[in-house]
Amino acid sequence: MEQLRVTNQDREHVVEHVKAAYAEGRFDELEFEDRLERAMTARTHGDLMPIMSELYGPRGVPMPRPVPPRATPARMHTGPTESPERLAASAAHGLAAIGFPIVGPLIFLLTGGKTSPYIRQHALEALNFHLTVIGASILLPITVVGVVLLPVIWVAAFVLSIAGAVSALTEGSFRYPMTLRLVK
Structure with a gap:
């Protein structure tokens, strides 16, 4: 056999x-x-x-599985305890709010996002949201209603970016609404 x-x-x-x-x-x-x-x-x-x-095992009996270690707060990512991580994550949102919608989050994604999952999470969220806003800003002027909505979308983007920055400072998780998550 x-x-x-x-x-x-x-x-x-x-x-x-x-x-x-x-x-x-x-x-x-x-x-x-x-x-x-x-x-x-x-x-x-x-x-x-x-x-x-x-x-x-040799007789077809499943080998005992190792018991996974219990999840500790260090393993579950609820937010960093380090102040620099919170500040960098907040800056990813803040730079997007003040006129650097792609460059700001991208800088923090490529630098701090490599070592900190918290910074990566917030920088990705800000980047994806602002890519969505830029896409909408390009496509909406095609329609008359879109032209009227454009300033409202920009104000909402500014307000949501500030809310994201504050959430990052307080170790919170923040998800922008109606966002196409193009960058993973």
């Missing part, structure tokens, strides 16, 4: 088990990629059996 050649369906079956185990957190990305590679290049059932044994 171990020398019997496998079909694509056999490989896919093992790949599904590997994906499920990875989704459960039973191994890290490197181990996932290793098992995936071995499963996809397997030629015989003897090549697939060790992978399944690693997942379910």
Whole structure:
């Protein structure tokens, strides 16, 4: 049986088990990629059996899963405790409000966003919102109603940017309304 050649369906079956185990957190990305590679290049059932044994043990009984560590406030991102992070996240919104709608959030996204998820979250939100406002500012003048709405949208963008800046300073999460989230 171990020398019997496998079909694509056999490989896919093992790949599904590997994906499920990875989704459960039973191994890290490197181990996932290793098992995936071995499963996809397997030629015989003897090549697939060790992978399944690693997942379910030698007798097909699922291996006990490691208990994930309890989420601590440091792991759950509710906001930074560091003042510089709050200030930088607030500045991403604030620079957008005072006339740098793309450059301001983009600077903080590319600098502080690489090391701080809090700064990244706020800079992305500000960037996406202001890209939406700029898109609306380009498209709305095509209609008569759009011309009338344009100043209202700009005032709303200014007010919402200030609200985002204040929210970032107080360690809050802020989502702009009616935003196309183009940048992930």
